[in-house]
Structure formats: structure tokens, C-alpha cells
Amino acid sequence: MIGFIVRRLAQALVVMAAIALISFLMFRYVGDPVAVMAREDASVTERQELREKLGLDRPVVVQFVDFIGRVVQGDLGISYRNQRPVADLIKERLPATLELVMMATLLSLAIGIPLGVITAVNRTGWLPTLVQSVSLVGISVPTFVTGIMLILVFAVTLRWLPSFGRGDTVQIGWWTTGLLTISGLKALILPSLTLALYQMTLIMRLVRAEMIEVLSSDYVRFARARGLPARMIHYKLALKNALMPVITITGMQIGGLIAFAVVTETVFQWPGLGLLFIQAVSFADVPVMAAYLLLVGLLFVVLNALVDIAYLVLDPRLRTRAS
């Protein structure tokens, strides 16, 4: 077990280094920070001064080594856009994104799993057919379209829910939460639904496919023959075995959701990491972009490792093999 974790960590470090390098090379194509930052009628000298001040006149390799050196010491640098420490910016935005992603994940599991079981158990009839076709919409309509449509219905026409922002938040230490106020909870509904929709249909379809396979296996048939109640067979015996890939996908998708949150956060002006990243891109704010990509990379790596470890715990066969 320990050897396994050490190996995973070593792999993770290599992956992180690769992410840092690739993202750093990418920045050369998102634009020149000096062009965005300098005054409109700045002279050539003025721009050159700014370039030197930002250290952008140095060769890329030197800039990269310098960047890695500072990151290793825990210094993420200062944002070009608003001249505040990047670490502070990320700390401010992280709670918003995590609450959104957590809510979206809960929604997608709470709705996706039961729907998956129902459509697997009753494969004919109008309800499963309807659910199946609606889920196609969920998987194929782009996030920003769903978001705008929800805003038009629930904010503009019905005026039940806010169209933007996080509502009132409560400060707990450095964490700000919208979960403790009415307006914060109301503000969470539309964005988390928008973000969850794709994930929800994915989980539903996955559970359905797995369930269909499990339901045709011998032990389920044997359980039926023993006369166990259908409810127990479906939810206790079959579902447990169908959930293995769901855990993988949910774990991996949390990373995906944080990445998808860029679009949702832009549509709902949700003050999270995604919005921070989008603004950084349009301002060519390299320190913020670099930190965001590293953070998302780190999340993926950690989530992957956690999923692997969760496997070990859940599946006894893997445990014997690993040791």
C-alpha cells in the first residue's frame, strides 16, 4: 500500500512539471501583457520600460526557471491585472467554485443514480423513454445555452431566482460561504443546475448501462429465484456492483466540473476561479493563468490518486494484487 502511494506521488510530480512547462509555453500565444497594460498612447520607450519591469524581455527559458523556482518556494507572484498577490486572489475565489462544484456533484448523483436505476429496471414505457430523450438534450446542449435559458425563465420571466452573482455570503475564517443565507442558496440553484446537467445525464446513462449488465448476471437471477424483494435486489445488490465506474467518473469529473465551471461562472458572473481565469486570459495576466492551470492540474492529479486508493478500499481483488 505504501509503496503504491509513493509510486503515485512520483508520477504526480512528473505530471505537474509537464503541466507547468506546457502552460508556460502556451502563454506565448495568448497575447502580450504589455499591449494590454500600457497606456493607449504609450511611447515606444514607455512600453519597453514596462516590458523590462515585468521581466518579459528575458529569454523564455530564464523566465520559466525563475517561475518554477518561485512556485517551489510557494510564491505564485503578483497579478498583472490588479497587482494583488495571486495566492490571495485564488484563496478568495476558491470557496465559490468549490461550493458550486460540490452542489453540482450532489445534484447529479442525487438525480442521476435513481433515474439510471429506474430506466434500467423498466426499459419500456413512456417514462423511461421520456427520461432517455431528455437526457440527450442535457448531453448535447452547450452549457451557456442552458444557463441563459434558465436565466430567461427563472430570473427574467418568473423572477424567482437571481440571474447573477452569489447573493449574500458569510465569512468563516478565510472561507466565504453562500450556504448559510437565503439569498446565497437561491443564487446557487441556477448555476449548479446548469453545471450539473451534463454530469447528471452522464451518470444516469452510465448507471443504466451498468445496471442492465449486472441485472442479467447469475447472482441477480439467483437472488430473484430465492424470492428476495425486487427493491432489495435492485438497490442493494445490483446497484452496489454497478457503482464502481460511477465512482471513477464522479471523481474524475470533479476536475472536469471545475474546468467546465469556467463557462457557467462566466454566464452567471459567479465569482469563482473560472471567472478569474477568463479575465486573466483576456488581460494576458500570465501569473494568474499559470497559477490556475497548476492548481487545476494538481486537482486532477490528486483526484486520480484518490480514485485509485478508493478502488483499493472497495475492491478486495485489487488489494491482493497491489500487495
Add this chain to the structure above:
Amino acid sequence: MNRTIFLPVAFAAVLATGAASAETLRWANDGDVLTLDPYAHTESFTASFLHHIYEPLMRRDADLKFEPALATSWELVEPTRARFTLREGVTFQNGNPFTADDVVASVERLIHPDARARGNLSSVASAEKVDDLTVDLVLKEPSPLLLNDLSGVYIMDKEWMEEHDALLPGNTSTGAVTYASDHANGTGPFMLDSRTPDAKTVLKANPDWWDEPQHNIDTIEFTPIGSDATRVAALLSGEVDVITPAPLQDTQRLEAADGVEVLQNPSLRTIMLGLNHGDDELDAAPGTGVNPTKDVRVREALWRAIDMDAIVAKVMRGKARVAALMIAPPITGYVAEDDVKPAFDPQKAKDLLAEAGFGDGFTMGLDCPNDRYVNDEEICLAIASMWKAIGVDVKLTAQTKGNHFPKVDKGETDAYMIGWATLPAMDGYSPLRAMLATRDGDMGGNNPNGYSNPRMDELAVASGSEIDEEKRLAMISEAMRIARDDIAFIPLHQQPLSWAASDNVELIQFPDNYFRAWHYKVN
């Protein structure tokens, strides 16, 4: 069942009480305030927002003329020494009195090499206190635009900066951050109440403001909403009172909505096409050994081939003003009689090309940003097809501003889109110095493609230090006329400002796109 019916009604009631609280102005803009530090940015929106908290020595009135703010009078004691008498009895929002020391500390902080905005006051060498309410600014050379520059220099409190170790501006490369980035203490009509970046910034009316308030606003709730559709939805749902900007494509929908008004006026920003005057061959046609746009007849042909009326009607939905000069009417140096462009005439354009020896057409590039000006990419698409109609093979590149402007700056373009608003100076000297003078050190920073006319350079140097306003304006007008006749740039139009507000708000839309809530009322 009762429950499900009850909930929505309760939600609606909560929203309704929120909307009814008068004298709060809820305002959504497409971007957030970059920083609260007035010297750490060069963005006109941030300057406009901070003007509510901080004030300059002289400000612009409702007609954009200078009027006394923190200084009550000023005079030139010597050509390079300007003396300012400061307003008595003004206090900062933390209660500190406003004195000459604050002006000196502010000027020194702004002209410090680390200050991002130091170019905004490049003519000033130092500031000297004469007495508590008198300050001298020492200039590097006589500067006719000193007042224009100063109207954008907000005065900070020296004691407050000392107390919070903010006397020096922040520095991105050394990692120095400043308290002033997220705190503010000015003399202005509103003061900072709270700020969550990207979410909400709240300002409260300053009860001790030195001026007689013309507004009736207690609270300004400012929210950035980047997505156009969401911003429009927030106004339609009554969650905000004003949106800036209102997307042109939503104008009809907003006008049709109950209780919503759309404000649209031409701005100061002239959109134009820069051309390649210097290279021996066009960047898009390497190996041809010839640069057709060096010939003024070709440039005229390109201008005549653009049907501006069609672009204004179709792309700008009738909301732009066609331009022949590089500066807009409210800018000093503008002369209405000169604002006449060669008529749209594709046949004449073809004849001109033939006369210049390019009857069979030629290949050239056209570069555009796609996220900087109103409908920038669409305008370029239209122009590309109009140029194709006279036989010019256009290679169109539309990309993000962070890539577009560096390419332009390196002189790697044949024709490129650029907009110029002359802010914050609002004076014709700005394009003359930056775009028309030959590129050399402090001159021609935005003239990357080698336009050079000796008379233009003379005018740029002379008007930069001419104190006689009448002579200076004559020089700028002459320069604008020469630019038009040389076709140094092809001016297209002044793009519109577009705001929308619920009809209980009384707004004035200023052509410089500044939001000045101290002139606004909420009914």
C-alpha cells in the same frame, strides 16, 4: 400543494421589496474595477469609477469643460512652473484635512518609476509646497496640456498613505503590493463601503463632501457582469437599474421592454484603419517587391471603396457617426469644415487603382481585434468584401486584442484596425504625437508602419509646447487636415456608447463614457 404555491410568491415578495428601496443606484458594467489604486492602472473605466471616491485638482463639468475641484485657481508663474491655490476646508473621508502636502505626496507617488500610470503626468518634473494651500508643479518643458493631464490625477491623503505604508506604488516585478489596491480614502462625493472583487463594490454618499450634491443617491451598488446576455437579463428582471454597455444587438429588445430606456450617443472614440507606408513590400504579399499602399492614389481607392453608410446601417445598427478626421467633434482641434471624406465610389476606386498601375488588383492583409471595439470583427469582414469588389485580394486576420496590438506594434501589418479616444486629455495633440509623428523615442508610439511627413513632425514638436491656445489649435487642425489629405489613416466612424437603464433613473451619458453619478438621480 399549498407549499409549492406559497414559495414562489414569497420569493417574488422578497425581490419586490429589494427593488423598491429608492436612492440606491444598482449598476452593472461589463468589467470590474481593476484596482482601487488610482496610479496602478491605465484603464478609463477604472478611472471613471474611482472618480466617485477620489478627485483631481480640476474636474470636467457636465459639458466636459474644466471646473475647479480641489484647486480653486491656477496660474503659470513661469513657463515651466504652474501654481495652484487649493480649496480650503476640504477633508478626506477619514477626516484628515486636505493640504498641499497631500498634492505633493500624490504627484511624487504618480511620477515614481513603479507607478503603472506615470505616463499620465509625463510633463511634470516635481511638486513643491509653497504654503499649506498653495502648490507649485515644476514642468520639464512648457506644457499646454497640463490641465488636461491633471484632470485625471486623483489626489490621495498623505497621512493615510504613511499610516498604511502606501507612499510608494505597488510593483509587479518585486512583488510589492500596496494597501491602496483594496482600500480607498479620497475627497469625492462617494466613499468606499465594501468591496468583493468581481462580485460587488458598494459606495455610500459622502456626507462631508465639500460640494453641493446635485444627486440624491445614498448608495451605489456596483456589480460587474461580463456576459452580455446576463447583463441584459439582470436589467430586464429588475435586479439592476443601469447597465453599461448595453449590447447593440439587444437594443430593440430593451427598447420594447416596459420601463427600460436605452441611451445611445456617438463616443469620442474614432475607429480607423492604419496603412502600410514604410515597407518595400506588403507583409501579406512577400516576394512581390512592391508596396502599392505607398501610393496615395491606392490609399484613396481603398477609402472610396468602403461604403460607410452601409456599415453604419447594417453592422452598427444606425448608431455610429461617419468620420473623415481622426478626432471626434467634441475634441479640441476638430474643425467641422474639414470633416469631409472622399465619396463612396467603387468605379472611381477601380480607376484610381488602374492609374496607379494596379488595375489587376493586388494582395494585402487586414488585421482586426475581435474583442476590443464595438463589432470590430464584423466591420472588418464588411470592409474585406468591399475591397475584394475593387479587385484587392484581402487576407483577413481577426484575433484577440492581446495578439492584435503587438502585431500592429511590430509593424507586421498592411492594414489594421485601431480606435483612438484621446483620453484622458480629450485633445487632438494625442493622435498627432502618438500616431502621426514619425516614430522616434517619445514620438509616434502608435505609428508603427512608417508614416512620415516633415511638416507633421514640425507640427507635433511645435504644438507640444505652444502655450498660445489659438496658435496651438491651428497647428492641430492643420495636422488633422494633412493626415486626411495624405490618407495617413482611413477614419471610419465614431463608435456609439450604449447604455440602458430603468426609467426611474436620470442619467447623463458623457461622450468620454465616464459614469458621473454625482450628476444622476434615482426617482
